[in-house]
Amino acid sequence: MKAFKYLRPLALLVLFACGGEEETPTEPIEDDFNPSEAAIVLKEGSFVDVVHKVSGSAKIYSSNGTRTLVLDPFSTENGPDLYVYLTNDAKATKFVSLGKLKSTTGKQSYEIEEAVVLDDFSYVIIWCQDFSVNFGHAELK
Amino acid sequence: MKRLYIVLIISSALVNQLSAQVADNNIDIGLGIGGSEGSLSTSYVHNWQLGKKKKWSLGVGGRLTNYLGKNQYYLTAPASITSGETGPQVFFIENIIENIDSVQFASAQVNSLNASFNVGYQVHPKVFVGFNIDLFGVSFGAKQDGRYFEGNSGNTTSGKPTSLNVLLISDNDIGSLNSELFARYSLNATWGIKAGFQFLFTEYSTDTEVQQSPEPNDRFRNKSAMFTAGVTYFINKK
Numbered sequence: 511m512k513a514f515k516y517l518r519p520l521a522l523l524v525l526f527a528c529g530g531e532e533e534t535p536t537e538p539i540e541d542d543f544n545p546s547e548a549a550i551v552l553k554e555g556s557f558v559d560v561v562h563k564v565s566g567s568a569k570i571y572s573s574n575g576t577r578t579l580v581l582d583p584f585s586t587e588n589g590p591d592l593y594v595y596l597t598n599d600a601k602a603t604k605f606v607s608l609g610k611l612k613s614t615t616g617k618q619s620y621e622i623e624e625a626v627v628l629d630d631f632s633y634v635i636i637w638c639q640d641f642s643v644n645f646g647h648a649e650l651k
Numbered sequence: 652m653k654r655l656y657i658v659l660i661i662s663s664a665l666v667n668q669l670s671a672q673v674a675d676n677n678i679d680i681g682l683g684i685g686g687s688e689g690s691l692s693t694s695y696v697h698n699w700q701l702g703k704k705k706k707w708s709l710g711v712g713g714r715l716t717n718y719l720g721k722n723q724y725y726l727t728a729p730a731s732i733t734s735g736e737t738g739p740q741v742f743f744i745e746n747i748i749e750n751i752d753s754v755q756f757a758s759a760q761v762n763s764l765n766a767s768f769n770v771g772y773q774v775h776p777k778v779f780v781g782f783n784i785d786l787f788g789v790s791f792g793a794k795q796d797g798r799y800f801e802g803n804s805g806n807t808t809s810g811k812p813t814s815l816n817v818l819l820i821s822d823n824d825i826g827s828l829n830s831e832l833f834a835r836y837s838l839n840a841t842w843g844i845k846a847g848f849q850f851l852f853t854e855y856s857t858d859t860e861v862q863q864s865p866e867p868n869d870r871f872r873n874k875s876a877m878f879t880a881g882v883t884y885f886i887n888k889k
Contacts, residue, residue: 604807605805626804641722
């Protein structure tokens with residue numbers, strides 16, 4: 511139909527108007543978190559790949575009443591809108607977000623809120639919130 | 652009773668007035684495109700041309716809207732929660748952010764069939780600008796898995812498009828409703844092309860009342876602002 515000829519440039523204009531997605535920083539970081547001598551490791555585990563390559567280890571420290579998740583060493587493939595989740599299973603049926611992943615590489619720490627009951631969560635997942643995808647996880651024991 | 656007579660007299664006068672007017676019928680097909688979402692709208696429009704110069708149009712119609720969205724967030728819908736009250740005044744009230752939770756659907760798909768209201772003006776023999784809005788109807792679609800977020804925590808859930816659609820005011824609206832502001836250019840007596848802006852509400856009801864605070868809630872709404880472009884087939888332009 512003749513009318514469709516006019517639609518093409520309009521559709522292209524509309525497509526170019528759509529924005530892109532936010533990637534996680536790739537610059538390696540070195541968090542200054544150092545556990546005190548009195549700190550104890552509550553849970554720990556090693557990352558395994560799920561949909562993307564993720565490697566390293568995760569430890570939850572308790573020190574002076576504060577619980578902190580530390581990823582060290584750590585590396586993941588990049589993706590849009592990556593978050594660090596504590597979850598009850600590998601499908602993240604129940605979860606707590608600890609925040610956006612700070613970098614795809616390097617030592618990083620995330621404070622766990624006082625209200626979080628740690629016994630309810632046994633996984634750390636690198637979760638792509640934009641696409642609801644588990645990049646990789648560490649089972650905590 | 653007196654009021655009923657007045658309403659009947661006014662309605663009858665309006666119907667007589669409209670039936671004396673020149674009418675135009677057309678079929679519109681429009682495509683809405685936004686970030687990770689899109690819609691296809693198919694409408695039948697019956698407009699009466701009003702005024703001395705017949706430049707104003709007013710009419711009714713029906714619209715089938717098919718909406719597809721990838722990883723869309725649906726926010727708490729009821730005005731009683733988002734604004735803390737109901738009634739027309741919610742249009743002017745700021746949302747209570749701490750009351751608003753969300754459900755993310757990886758593959759949102761909502762189909763709605765609604766009666767619509769149209770108004771427009773012929774600014775040039777070939778150019779028409781108009782506005783239309785859905786009034787009431789029904790929605791349907793498959794059950795979808797979603798993720799409910801309450802602050803930093805959440806859980807998986809599932810939901811279906813809310814069945815009933817009713818235009819009220821602001822967050823008092825129920826269900827999935829479409830509206831468009833557009834300009835149309837007539838290529839000839841049969842075909843026209845149009846482009847504009849689409850504001851589409853789609854709504855899901857979760858299987859359970861996943862939100863519990865400040866009150867139990869299972870209705871979540873997505874507001875999509877999209878560019879739209881389409882074609883118009885004039886059935887009987889006089």
